Amino acid sequence: MNIEIVERPELKAAVLQIPRDGRLVRDAWAQVSARLKHHPGVADREHGYVFIPEWQWSTEVTTLWVGMVVDHFEGLPSELQQITIPAKRYAKLTVRGNRTHMEEAYGALFGWFEQGPYERDVRDGSFGYEMNRLQPVNPFEIPADDIDYFDYDIYAPIKDETEL
Template sequence: MRKPEWVRKDGFHLVGIERYTSAGPQAIRLAWDEFLDRIGEIRHSAEPQVLYGYEDYTRDFKMIPESFPQFYYLAGLEVEKAEDIPKGMASRYVPPATYALFRHEGPLSEVASVFHYIYQEWLPSSGFEMDPRVMGDFERYPIPVTDRERAVVDIHIPVIPASSEESRRVEIVEQPELRAAVIRSERSGHGTRLAWAKLREILGDHHALEEAGEGLVFIPEWQWATGVRELWTGVKVDSFDGLPGDLDRLELPARLYARIAVKGGRSDMDDAYGHLNDWFTVSGYKRDTAEGVYGFEANRLAPVNPFEIPADSIEWFDYDIYAPIASPGIDALQDPGRREG
């Protein structure tokens, strides 16, 4: 799957020639022809050499089977202020948003196929959806197009985390206070398995181990900036009373987490971690990496205990990642599905 970059852009104004595409893609070509003839009339341009093509889906948008979509298209420039607009031109304000940016380098004739990939393949399975506060996308041409076969086009799709349960991959959950008996180890699959074996040896037939449905691996969030060096592997306990003295103890306060499931092979695991990072970028929520804050992985122990499979042999993963959430950012305007963990 082709991966986008993530770009945050403040609100901005465009001025240019606008046409409705009821006559098909030729309406877009006519808009560009007239715009390029009149580009010198636009005042207050922010970047005179950078051109925009804006698709507005807020007015009279129609999807007709076997036909070109109908929408308003504006070929234009970004301006510092929408004033002194030339006669026959239009201005549009684009609200602030986070964008999935797909760069196309090649023939202009292939831009349509990139849009097809984005909306037919990438977006439906991405865990994101178009930002309803914008409902439009745009192409940005960062350098002048002097050769139609070697154009550089940055396609911007405004997105937010998906709102439907079918499409959503990250849940915001309220996790109650958590106590765990743990063993500290180096950060490696081999290290966590040694820690689990030691935990079992120390706890023996302790009810916390016998009743555990999940094996927990705790991650020191404050180490992400310099590289996580150590982990704590253990099980949930109701109380620290009566635990053997050579076990470490972790106590996490009740708080919010971003939770994503990992179920599959190593590529699925890598994809889940990547999507979680993208989610924090897009959602406006901030990951809490303050000193003393832990995230954790909750590994299901049945039907197969992953800690009993050698790290270099395991091929299937089944666990949930819990990433601690700091206070929401300014763009976390809606809760995309809060749950109690």
């Protein structure tokens, strides 16, 4: 599996925070996309984002933030939370395949960090994210128990050398 190191610009997102559960992810996506359907500030309508609180990896990831990237926070529906992910360096891995492939991809990413020389940024407040392609098939419209093909990019934050 090909893991590359990429620099990503700051992201602003309109999100809903939910417990980690595939059905709730889909419900949250439906709510966010409905509320932002005609909002002019949406910066990316080609992807749906799931933000992962990296600090929870030490025990278990129990919370996710689901949403869309926006240019600005002005005029967003009050029901949506606002998060800003700072510009950062990430380990990027593309997942395209069935559930087994997805699990292998996450295993490969964890192994990659274990081998070094990079350290995953799991400090409080650090977010990784999954950038899900919405075309040709929107994965958020397939029930969590039924989906068996995944097409998204994982962005796992890397600690800067000055933070080690």
